Amino acid sequence: MNYRKRILAMSLLVDTLLMWTAVHVGWRIAEGETNIPVSYQAAVFLALAGSYHFFAFKHQLYKRAWSYASTGEMTALFKTILFSVMVMTLSEFLFTGSVIGEPAIVTWLLLMVTMTGIRFSNRVIGDMELIKSSRKKKTLIVGAGSAGIITARQLLKDRQTDLTPAVFVDDDPRKHQLQMLGIPIAGSTDQLVEIVEQYHIDHIVIAIPSLSRYQLDRIYQICLETGVHTQILPRIEQLMLEKGRMPKLEDIQPEDLLAREPILLNTDEITDTLTGKTVLVTGAGGSIGSEICRQVCQFQPEKLLLLGHGENSIYTIEMELREQYGAEIDFIPVIADIQDRERMFQVMEMYKPSVVYHAAAHKHVPLMELNPHEAVKNNIIGTKNTAEAATAVGVERFVMISSDKAVKPTSVMGATKRLAEMIVQHMDTVSTTNFVAVRFGNVLGSRGSVIPLFKKQIERGGPVTVTHPDMVRYFMTIPEASRLVMQAGALAKGGEVFVLDMGRPVKIVDLAKNLIQLSGYSLQDIGISYTGMRPGEKLYEELLDADEIHEEQIHPKIYIGKASAHNVQEVYYVLREYASMDPSLLSGLLLDIAHHRVVGQEANPIAVNQ
DSSP states (O other): OOHHHHHHHHHHHHHHHHHHHHHHHHHHHEEEEEOOOOOHHHHHHHHHHHHHHHHHHTGGGGGGGGGGGHHHHHHHHHHHHHHHHHHHHHHHHHHHHHOOHHHHHHHHHHHHHHHHHHHHHHHHHHHHHHOTTTTTTEEEEEOOOOOHHHHHHHHHHHHSEEEEEEEESSSSSTTTOOOOEEEBBBGGGHHHHHHHHHHOEEEEEEEEEEOHHHHHHHHHHHHHHTTOOOOOOOOHHHHHHHTTTTTOOEEOOOGGGGOOOOOOHHHHHHHHHHSSSSEEEETTTTHHHHHHHHHHHHHOOEEEEEEOOOHHHHHHHHHHHHHGGGGGGGEEEEEETOOOHHHHHHHHHHHOOOOEEOOOOOHHHHHHHHOOOIIIIIIIHHHHHHHHHHHHTTTTTEEEEEEEGGGSOOOHHHHHHHHHHHHHHHHHOOOOSSEEEEEEEEEETTSOOOOOOHHHHHTOOEEEEEEEETTOOOEEEEEHHHHHHHHHHHHOOOOOEEOOOEEEEEEEHHHHHHHHHHHHHHOHHHHHEOOOOOOOOOOOOOOSSSGBBOOOOBBBBBBEOOOOOHHHHHHHHHHHGGGSOOOHHHHHHHHHTTOOOTTTEEEEEOOOOO
């Protein structure tokens, strides 16, 4: 006999003994008689026991986990005992022709006390163990709605977790001073700091899956004041799928705190652009390029060309996409350098793509300050090679990834991206291909961005290095950036510069503070060190220059600009002469052209015509 059957047999035996005792004691208490015929007691007992076991199996009493018993289990047990006593009473009437009510009432009361007592003892003992356990962290749950109640119930049930719910906070004043599952709702999120101190809270769980990023950021900033580790509940669907198991609470990520909702795509326009087409992505192994590949695959292109000069990164993204999409899409890895003009023409001629997403570029500002020649070769010449090769084979759409640093640039990287924009805009005037540029702010989590750097510094024990306390940047997530690229390609008519409405800029020092707290440390533990601004950096970034802004907003989150390309002759001069230039001269020249300071200066030898 297995364990489950032994438990069932033991339960049946105990319940049967309790019923025999209740019948016997019931008659003695109610009637004061000790000489009741055994045959009479046996008949009444058999009626009670038979009906009880019938209703017990009907209500599945022996399949319930009584360690987690609640009102549902109590209701089922109450019905079972009540119906079985009623059947016993009816049997007594049929057997004797009369009914004595007192023994039946006493029997019912005895069964209710003994059976509920035994069954709920496990629940009571378990709850007492949870309360007494010194290792449990007192947890405050933000949100006393359905998700918060589910979280509290799961924490109470899960003996393995080191969290125990101690108090709720909720912004609905009608819930204040009430209790849920015996846990008080102590106040609103504005009172969170005081409530944490009052209840000696060790952990906070934000259990409102429907929070917008604005609301989450507001609540999290209050949580930061408490110095208590804060986590967030997974999606409510995940809770449902866990089937009684406590889901893993998630640490809040920096992108969760961006005060901006994600961009929504017009999928019909993108479907028309990509489905069944051949698509080429340059820089496909990079952070942005690889995410563009993932997003493109959702629209079922016929072929996807993964172009990059690093074999390891191209191999990685190819294997990932093949594993997910199998034979649905023809993935073609292409090892090539965009600086190799002949190779780019060869690739374009061989595969004749319909859409090109040009994500390959050098993007690190300080490195490009020291290596302006490489910035020119990759960002300008590489873009020119790719664009002219696309024109030669009649590509329908060419989308170049640009940067907010291309606006009034103060760095070599920003200047080369602006000059690359000018190349693309010029190509649109001499080609049947629709050429557009898309400007991004900083991308969270991309290789070389501040988030990975800050995480490494925190892992080493700090300090986190920030260049300037007043430095601000626009931020977006990698998926958002990639979606914007795809939407821009679908909306392109030619020559535009598309810009995402990226919300409010974020202070870098605030981002550093948030990340320290998100990692479970205090500012005193890690510390922040100011290193001073690096060459080429500026305190704030812009997305469009004043003369580039169009009032028209062609998408709820996308603006359109018409940056001028009238300095393109000076750009071509740079491409002819850059190799022989001194690095400092080249850097200054790039910035002059980007700022339109060269045009019309006849005395300047670089203002030449081509």
